[in-house]
Amino acid sequence: MILEVRNLTKAFGGLKPVEEVSFRVMHGVILSIIGPNGAGKTTLFNCLTGIYSPTKGHVLFEEKDVTGKKPYEVTAKGVARTFQNIRIFGSMSVLENVMIGQHTRSKEGFLSAVMKTAKFRREESEIKSKAYEYLEFIGIADYADADADSLPYGDQKRLEIARALATEPKILLLDEPAAGMNPQETIELMKLINRIKEWGKTVILIEHDMKVVMGISDRIIVLDHGVKIAEGTPKEIQNNPDVIEAYLGKEDIF
Amino acid sequence: MIKALLFILWISFLSLPFMGIKGALFLLFGISFAYGIFLAVKKSSIIFKEVKMPGISYEPRILYIVIFIILLALPFGLKDYYLDVVILAGIYIILALGLSVVIGFCGLLNLGFAAFYAIGAYACALFMTKAGLGFWGALPLSILITMISGFILAFPALRLHGDYLAIVTLGFGEIVHLTLNNWDSLTHGPNGISGITVPFIFGFALGSLSHYYYIVLIFVLAAIFIVRRIYYSRTGRAWLAIREDETAAEAMGINTTKYKFLAFAFGAFWAGLAGALFASKMRFVSPESFTFMESVFVACMVILGGLGSIPGVIFGSLLLVVLPEALREFQLYRMLALGTGLVLMMVFRPQGLIKPKTTINHRGH
Secondary structure, eight states: OOEEEEEEEEEETTEEEEEEEEEEEOTTOEEEEEOSTTSSHHHHHHHHTTSSOOSEEEEEETTEEOTTOOHHHHHHHTEEEOOSSOOOOTTSBHHHHHHHHGGGGOOOOHHHHHHTOHHHHHHHHHHHHHHHHHHHHHTOGGGTTSBGGGSOHHHHHHHHHHHHHTTOOSEEEEESTTTTOOHHHHHHHHHHHHHHHHTTOEEEEEOOOHHHHHHHOSEEEEEETTEEEEEEOHHHHHTOHHHHHHHHOOOOOO | OHHHHHHHHHHHHHHHHHHHHHHHHHHHHHHHHHHHHHHHHHHHHHHHHHSOOOOOOOOHHHHHHHHHHHHHHHHHHSOHHHHHHHHHHHHHHHHHHHHIIIIIITOOOOSOHHHHHHHHHHHHHHHHHTSOOOHHHHHHHHHHHHHHHHHHHHHHHTTOOHHHHHHHHHHHHHHHHHHHHHOHHHHOGGGOEEOOOOOEETTEEOOSHHHHHHHHHHHHHHHHHHHHHHHTSHHHHHHHHHHHOHHHHHHTTOOHHHHHHHHHHHHHHHHHHHHHHHHHHHTEEOGGGGSHHHHHHHHHHHHHHOTTOHHHHHHHHHHHHHHHHHTGGGGGGHHHHHHHHHHHHHHHOTTOSSOOOOOHHHHOO
């Protein structure tokens, strides 16, 4: 078990976008979190990555409590994420975006940069070559020198994944990676996520595209109005009456 | 094109109250003419690009050496008055580089930067007149004090973002200015502090203008060198990431609070240095030199030159110090021209005169 969420609640005043949600994530699986709009999926992600501090409950990463830790601390421990609306560093080059991801895995500071010590240069070139590797893995190494915001939409989304991978995470959280992608790009994305899994990383994704969700997930969690209403394999979820109700509404007999 | 014409019309209209109809018409035609020339040059430069220019290959190193030799020889060829302007420009380059770390790299809009400049200058002046220290003893101490004041401002300020941060820094600038103006027992209020001695090296007084020129030159080169090295390091990248998107930067594992503190302190470092140089160059400091307009002036240098671009900041500082001196007759219109220039820049070239290089291959040295 790599991640455990216990009775997690996040309240904004009287509004509870996430309420008493618990689940466990095993090492090396792909877990999808689905649910109608406003079900609290992104809020849950924000609680897991430290952007929000949960009102109640705990988040345990590798058996250690990480509840309420700062985002950069969570990232340093090995949880990386992408964002629903793209948040790349637009005016920096594609390669630099990925180099930023290496921040927690490097340490040379102020003085060594001014003196340009041998250690500093070694670390810089290491960061650069690793960043290239991630770009190659994602398949956008050709654009390494381009400004990040000059990339087409789909490549910006992939750049975000490369940048998240560069933090060397154990869990990767993807917030709607397939949103706005055409069918061809979506198929590429599914292959990519499977390759990340084969690499030994755990992936949690929020996704609306059911082809993606049913195609690659090992397990699925369904949220509705902030509450977990179902959990299981894709097969189980497809036949779950509660889920069908949440998505399509209750059948009115009269 | 239409946007530009409307803009010219608007600027002329705004100038009506204080330039009269004749002046406004003059401005209208003047700017339109200038814009026409700009368009023509732009068009011809596109044509030029199509004609392949024979490649002139030169070693940038040689260019740097030539510039360096010119800089070294400058005091021998310039009249004292011009040398004075160049020294002032040098001090402003250091100051603007410091602010460029805060605004340009880290994206924290600081509108009270003159406060740090003032603290550096006053600390140096007080250490030299009251504590009897020499310039070289007072310099590191005043830089240290400026950095500490940078930390003190950073504590409340870093919880804020954008506009709110700008207002707090603006308030800080005013507080420092008012304190200097009213703390008579320490700062002599509006009368300022005089009697600051010149720097000595091995008992040799560095009192003449050309001596100051070389002192300032050394520090300017050091500032450019160090700021550049930091810009191309892990720290510099972290700052840029915070500027681009703070939430994403934190999700990438950057301790944003720590790096913002660092930016404030690093910026204050250069402001302290510039202030100390200013104090010993003028041999006199008074609150008048550190008003809100001074902060705006330095911010203009950074923004005009190009946010986050080191050559841009140098160019912007030179432009804004040398141009007003060259156009002394039009001093009345200085602020007008500055304002117009800034608005024009924001409309037509928001990235500044010199756009920072982003691609890593250009960045590699």
